[in-house]
Amino acid sequence: MHIFDELKERGLVFQTTDEEALRKALEEGQVSYYTGYDPTADSLHLGHLVAILTSRRLQLAGHKPYALVGGATGLIGDPSFRDAERSLQTKETVNGWVKSIQGQLARFLDFEKGANKAEMVNNYDWFSSISFIDFLRDVGKYFTVNYMMSKDSVKSRIETGISYTEFAYQIMQGYDFFVLNQEHGVTLQIGGSDQWGNMTAGTELLRRKADKIGHVMTVPLITDATGKKFGKSEGNAVWLNADKTSPYEMYQFWMNVMDADAVRFLKIFTFLSLEEIEDIRQQFEAAPHERLAQKILAREVVTLVHGEKAYQEALNISEQLFAGNIKNLSVTELRQGLSGVPSYQVQAEDSLLLVELLVTAGVVSSKRQAREDIQNGAIYLNGERIQDLNYSLTEADKLENELTVIRRGKKKYFALTY
DSSP: OOOOHHHTTOOOOEEOOOOOHHHHHHSSSEEEEEEEOOOSSSSSSSSHHHHHHHHHHHHHHEEEEEEEEEETTTTTOTTTTSSSOOOOOOHHHHHHEEEEEEHTTTTSSSSSSSSSEEEEEETTTHTTTTTTHHHHHHHHOOOOOOHOOOOOOOTTTTTTOOHHHHHHHHHHHHHHHHHHHHHHOOEEEEEEEEGGGHHHHHHHHHHHHHOOOOEEEEEOOOOOOTTBBSGGGGGGOOBSSTTTTOOOOOOOOOTTTOHHHHHHHHHHOOOHHHHHHHHHHHHHHHOOOOHHHHHHHHHHHHHHHHHHHHHHHHHHHHHHHHHHHHSSSSSHHHHHHTTTSSSEOOOOTOOBBBBHHHHTTTSSSOOHHHHHHTTOEEEETTTTEEOOOTTBGGGGSSTTEEEEEEEEEETEEEEEEE
8 A cells, every 4th residue: 555545544634735746756766854743742642653653654654754843943842722821931941841752752763773763953053154144035025914913823822922942933843854855855744734824834935936836744742532623732642652651551541542543553553454444343242351462562561662562561560569469569560550549658557557557648537438348358468358457557568668548449559659
């Protein structure tokens, strides 16, 4: 299948400036293309992964990727789909984020070998040496205020206000495309659909300033079946940095996607062939309760992002917690598995009598409820059922002297820390 047709079949083509011209360019030879990533945090997240994996698919098809990290534009702030100005960061902070993001991108694209090996670029390299006067004369004159005002990212902010700093962002992104075209022959830009206005500013500058044609292709902003978007602005970011989102948390994220999304996400986020995914779809729809699509999705994405070992560890944590085998896990593994569950730091003055500690730690609301739960066999310490109303915690209940895991019923976990 032609790479463009495959991208469409996978649901990865949202908009193009000229679909037939882009298809022809991809058929006729190697296309140099770029995707930009502004360092607005020290890690990329799943929202970025769509464009990253689309870039990888094109590289596997023989085309040449340029990964642009916005050391300059990250200092300015993109107004797209934001109702307020970003908080400006220091150069030192942004530079640190740039290095972190560059390291993450190197995990997905091949920067080492081949005629189409990926190249890393930073737009601070060309913006830091251009004067304000030169930029206005050589770039700004090609953009009318009417053209800039027509962009959705600007129109949505007119009433609430937009600074000149963010107003000018689209020109900066347009200039990125121009520089990469002049220095590296880049003719295609890929990005999220919220970037359409900024991206077409680049094709406009290429046309006006160099009399050249550039292509733009946007990938969709991924939402679940309820319309909820992936991304840190939504407060539900799943980060690609294991220190911010552990492999186990990422594994659980994919295991918990809705049935209506699972097969669609297999097409977008994995490199399984469309034929393999169709086979999975048929098995999944025949027995959705077995969650085959979610299991394969979790395996493929966690392995892709964090590696086979991290996936196996996440799978083991999940299986052991499900079985209640707490003592089969290390405290490090338990901290991953119990991230986000209620916890309580035990104080020196706290009673260690289980009935009282359950109330103090917020596991139950009253001593009466604590006694009932214990007598009914609903309370477990480190996987072992406790039914003694006079039970007091001892040093033996502290796993590695750091943690005690309480389970109430089948699924409600609580962590005591020391």
